[in-house]
Amino acid sequence: MKGYPLPSKGPRYYILFDLKPSRPINGLKHKSLNNFSLHDETIQGKVYELAKAVWHLKDRINQWHRFQSIKLDVNHTTNNCKELLICSDLANHKKHGRNPNKSGLNPYVGLVNFDLSNNGNTEIYYDGAAKQKEVLVEFNAPVPYTINLNKLDDDTIIDSATTVIMTGFKQWIPILNRIFKNAQDRESIYVKSQINELFNIPR
Secondary structure, eight states: OOEEEOSSSSSOEEEOSSSSOOOOOOSEEEESOSEEEEOOHHHHHHHHHHHHHHHTHHHHHHHHHHHTTOOOOHHHHHHTOHHHHHHHHHHHHHHHSOOOOTTSSOEEEEEEEEEOTTSOSEEEEEETTTTEEEEEESSOOOOOEEEEEEETTTOOEEEEHHHHHHHHHHTTHHHHHHHHSSOOSHHHHHHHHHHHHHHTOOO
16 A cells, blocks of 8 residues: 655645545544554455455365365365354355355454554545545555454454464465375466465475
């Protein structure tokens, strides 16, 4: 997330949340906030897509291990991993608009938390009805953010959404390494190289 300069006095940069140009927001104005949390449908949508991709690796893994005649109990892995079951719930919410609650946590992607502590003075305009926001900052520095994963039942925070999804993804790594250990076709070699690079696994 980058800042782009503005010609006016005060905070000189606006935060680019998407590829659209800066636009005036007729909403509440807040000054000097180091941290703030808002709904951001673009970011939240990407989290649902990531969870969906991690969960549906199950289908590809089933195809790969059957093709190579490797005995694996993929269902045992998914049924015994809370994080993968959360990915399943999020994936079904994204695809079907419903949550089967396989994890028992009834999860959903919550607020996005933005950290402006390195950006100096800030001005934030937010129009909740129109779901529009504009953030102006003094210094052009990266803006870290995290995304909450909440329980629908009582709205408590389970964890960081990306942390949970990445933990689920890591459950596939030993299985993928086993499947592709001796495979020499182009796709298998590419998958192995990407896994090794992502997790710094010695070749």
